[in-house]
Structures are given as C-alpha cells and as structure tokens.
Amino acid sequence: MATKIRDIMTGSPTAVSPQDDIVSVARRMRDEDIGNVLVAEGDELRGIVTDRDLVVRGLAAGGDPGSTKVGGLCSDVTATVGPDDPPERAVEIMRERAVRRLPVIENGRPVGIVSIGDLAVEKEGSALADISAAKSNL
Template sequence: MVQYVRDIMTSEPVTVEPQTSVVDVARIMRDEDLGAVLVTEGDRLRGLVTDRDLVIRALAEGGDPQQTTVAGACSDDVVTVRPDEELDHVVELMREHAVRRIPVVDEGHPVGIVSLGDMAMERDPESALGDISVARPNT
C-alpha cells in the first residue's frame, strides 16, 4: 500500500521569523518539546533550524545569544517535499542529503514537517528508533 507524506507528517509546524533571537528559539523548542522549527518570512519557508544548529552555528561562535538571530543559525538550503509525495521518496531524500527532517510545503507555504522519527514510527514502530522517537525526553 502506497503511503504519503500527508499521512505521517506533523501538521501545523512551529515557525519563527528570521530576526527571532536564538535564545527565544531555544525556549520555544524547550517549551514545545521540539528538535526543529521552520524559519519563515511571511508565509514562505526560508529555512529550518535544529537544536544542534543553535549550538554549532550560534552558541559555539561566541556571540551574544540574545542578539544573535536565527537567520544566521538556520539551514537555508532546505530540501522540501509536498504532502502528496510518497514516503519512499522521502526516505531517498533523507539518505541523499543526510537530513533527519524535511519541511512539507504546499505551493511554497509550509504545512508540516516529516522526521526520521515519524518514518521509523510508521515503518517499524517496534524498532529501537521507533521506541526512542516516542520516548519522553530525559530532561
């Protein structure tokens, strides 16, 4: 049976504007229990920022995290998929581009995000990755 992105994606992704400080983005991630948020300008996707991006591209650079904006920390060369694409294609893209999350766009507007964890839960919920994906974070 063919499966589609729309069937497993996280709808209504959290978005921030490029001028949002990395501290504010980190707080959103903490409060919403997220590993990534989409960076948008208006209703258009500009990039994706992960918790790792915040550490590597912002904090490790030594700047003031209150003054550093997410524009400098986000990946702006983002691979995207449409909601009507098959999951097998998403797997290929994740492998090809070595990414764990792919924004879902419909006519240029972000409508969701699909992650490696989503794929693991859909394909093999009993796998170690599936178990890890549903586990509560150890904070």
C-alpha cells in the first residue's frame, strides 16, 4: 500500500494556457489519452479543466469551439496536496471539497495530479478499484 501521494499520483501533468481554445485542448487530451489538464499562466496554477468541462461548460453552453478559451471553463484550484503527503490527506480533502482530483504541488510547482481513481486502486477489492485498474476501452 502506498504511503505517499508520489507513489500513486500521475506525474508530469499536462498544462495548457488559459488562452487556449477548447478544440486544441480537446485534441491534446485525445492525443495524450488523458481526461484533464492543468490550466496555468507561467508558474501560476489557475485551475483544472476536464473533458466533461469542455463539453458541458463549453459546447453545451453554446460556446464557439474555435474561440472559447479554457480559462473561462476551468475549475478553480481550491486545494492541493504535496507529494510527501499521505493518501489519506487527499481523501480527506476530496471529501471536504467534493472534488475528484487534486494537483500535487512541490516547491510551488505542479508535479502531478492525484485522482479519486488513483486512490481507489489502493483500496483493493472495492468495485471502484477494479474499475479504475481496468485497461481503457478506447
């Protein structure tokens, strides 16, 4: 069982600019086979945007795919964890904030993302662990 966030997080997170349009971000997610990216301006973390955000807050809200910027769609980062924090800390924050993923910050810079799925894989035998550990069907 993992004792630190660094043992279960997804490292080297993909970051995009708040000025990037939703089409280019969606293509990047497709090409990298990921469902979320960090939104950053220089070294400043502005938020997280998910594939669902692109659809619900962007396309379904009537946004023009070529001109709608992800900076207006992303969720603000309300909490983070450090790579040396215990996984239980991430669980606690996710429960309190009702979020499914947290940026992992070290020395003021994002070094990873930990998701509810990452944490679930650690809890062997649960249905969510089995689903999270399964190979992608894409």
